[in-house]
Amino acid sequence: MKIALYARVSTKDKGQETENQLVQLRDFAAKQGWQITREYIDRETGGTADRAQFQAMFADASRRKFDLVLFWSLDRLSREGVLETLQHLNRLTSYGVGYKSFTEQYLDSCGIFKDAVIGILAVIAKQERVRLSERTKAGLAIARSKGRQIGRPRLQVQPAEIARLKAQGHSLRAIGRQLGIGDGSVRRLLASPA
Secondary structure, three states: OEEEEEEEEOOOOOOOOOHHHHHHHHHHHHHHOOEEEEEEEEEOOOOOOOOHHHHHHHHHHHOOOOOEEEEOOHHHHOOOOHHHHHHHHHHHHHOOOEEEEOOOOOOEOOOOOHHHHHHHHHHHHHHHHHHHHHHHHHHHHHHHHOOOOOOOOOOOOOHHHHHHHHHOOOOHHHHHHHHOOOHHHHHHHHHOOO
């Protein structure tokens, strides 16, 4: 089997080196008889997917340059949160590429716990989305109670005024400029009942 290794340390983690992870990953791969096609190494936070080697790994996975990604632990792959991490794992699966955590034996797309782990991660991700939604709604409610305007400000233009300018032969763009609104708003207000 052709595999890729992924290792990451955060730039904030002074003294950490990816070689600690890679030695163990290489040894494990050799014992399995797997061929390592490439090692992807990032030295930056796992809190974002905007990591050069992480993105390169996904680009190569989409081209099926390897069959499996082996990483030291899930937090070395991603620290973006459960939903994003689940999406990364599902993305690999959609490319036909497996994944395996060296230190977390249950986190193995080829193992017997694959469906259970993905199911648990999916439930946690759903709860994460629900909590985020609840916090957003609570924040908006507090802002409204303090009299803050939520969303885009309402247009202070009457459709009758737009219709009058249109009847005088002005273009939609000219009407918008004169009233200080966009062409789309002019079009929408013209179409709305007066």
